[in-house]
Amino acid sequence: MLCAFKNPAVLRQDALASLVVFLVALPLCVGVAVASGVPAELGLITGVVGGLVVGFLPGSALQVSGPAAGLTVLVFEAVREFGLSMLGAIVLAAGVLQIGLGLLRFGRWFRAISVSVVQGMLAGIGLVLIFGQLYTMAGVHQPRSGLEKVFGIPGLVGDIATSRSALTAFATGLGTIVVLVGWKKLPAKVRQIPAPLAAVALATAGTAIGGPDVAHVKVQGLFEAVQPPGASDLGSLGSVAVLGTVLAFALIASAESLFSAAAVDRMHDGPRTHYDKELVAQGVGNTVCGVLGALPLTAVIVRSSANLQAGATTKVSRILHGLWLLLFTVLLPTVIGIIPLAALAGVLVHAGCKLIPVKEVRPLWREHRGELVVLAITGVAIVTTSMFEGVVLGLVLAVAKSAWETSHIHLDTRELTGGRLVVALTGNPTFLRLPRILQTLEALPRNQPIELDLTAVRHLDHACRAALQNWGARHHTTGTEPVRIRVPATENDSTSASAGAAGRSA
Secondary structure, eight states, X not given: OHHHHHOHHHXXXXXXXXXXXXXXXXXXXXXXXXXXXXXXXXXXXXXXHHHHTGGGSSSOSSOEEEOOGGGHHHHHHHHHHHOHHXXXXXXXXXXXXXXXXXXXXXXXXXXXXXXXXXXXXXXXXXXXXXXXXXHHXXXXXXXXXXXXXXXXXXXXXXXXXXXXXXXXXXXXXXXHHHHHHHGGGSOTTXXXXXXXXXXXXHHHHHHHHHOOOOOBOOOOOXXXXXXXXXXXXXXGGGSHHHHHHHHHHHHHHHHHHHHHHHHHHTTOSSOOOOHHHXXXXXXXXXXXXXXXXXXXXXXXXXXXXXXXXXXXXXTHHHHHHHHHHHHHHHHOHHHHTTSBHHHHHHHHHHHHHHHSOHHHHHHHHHHOHHHHHHHHHHHHXXXXXXXXXXXXXXXXXXXXXXXXXXXXXXXXXXXXXXSOEEEEEEEOOOGGGHHHHHHHHHTSOSSSOEEEEOTTBSOOOHHHHHHHHHHHHHSSOTTSOOOEEEOOTTTOSSSOEEXXXXXXXX
């Protein structure tokens, strides 16, 4: 960052980049707050903290932090269940947990999370965001659960068709989406204005000039919106339900931030992200947001990519973007009040669509169908249950899939001169493959000498070893030579042993 102040050209470029990031962040901060069911100012406060607090801290120099669409559903559920006053306490506790994880060097381990689970999480969030914000676009109260939002779409269509106010509001939101989609096809000079800002500005101007009766963002002032958690709120953190929400906030925000950092690192040639330091920085930011009663923050790829595309090379750009957000919130709060809610809902519907990894479906179907199954089940589970339960289910499925694929085995049976059968087992036999192994072994004749060769086995778990020993002891009829089991030299110094001896030594 010091090099920016020593080099006027770098400082000027970073200052210009900060304005671009500010213009991208402004409608998103407000939109995420409104969609989360909290005052619009709380989203702007989180954006300010992301710039003026996290922006100074080490970790990733060029990614930008702020309120994210990916946490909208979780925040909305938390506010609805525990109340707005508890939001600050939950975010504060999540921030402290993130700091602890960073200091314990857990940052790098978040990179081990299955990509299909993360994509499924984003897809589920995107679907819930889309279905929920369609109701806001029409000025209709959205249902409580994800399934109710999905099954309520026919009724929503009926409301839009029969209500003039709903149709007007929905047209405003739909027009916002059209601008967002078509903005990238306009000339380069026009595209210098960020698409979200242009779409919201046009919708605001249209409703102001045309005078349609649509709902607008409610403004209560910056200082009035700040609600630090009280002693009773902090005391409620001991509840199991609240602790589960804290854990969900911390893990999902951390995963999204660190995956964003990995993506940002691929976009530039500058210093790489230090994941543990970045996790601590995100935790400090969320701790401050919690103290202020604001939304949780994460690193966000949309603002980060805008920062890089605008030519930023140091931390100055993301710090200054936080300053511009603070000045706007303090000096021009009434401007927020003229923004139609339907326009912000349109921005979030568009953001929700971008969260769904449509381009990944075909390659996964061709090459990694198991990963596609994990992605789909995680997304559907989030829509039908909740964010936390869906992600946990996705992680369990990913681990089970990995265990199944790792325990690959091959059975080869050959007959030697004299009638002896040799069954060679290779790979990683585990309890997951026992049905197939035992089915093959039990089909072998009981009146021929059999040798089970395990010398090429890389790993043999306890359940599989016990089952093989039991099969060897019981397989042959009376008068036939007992099954001989050859184990790796590291497990048994003898190269062959009877089934009974193997039971003692293996």
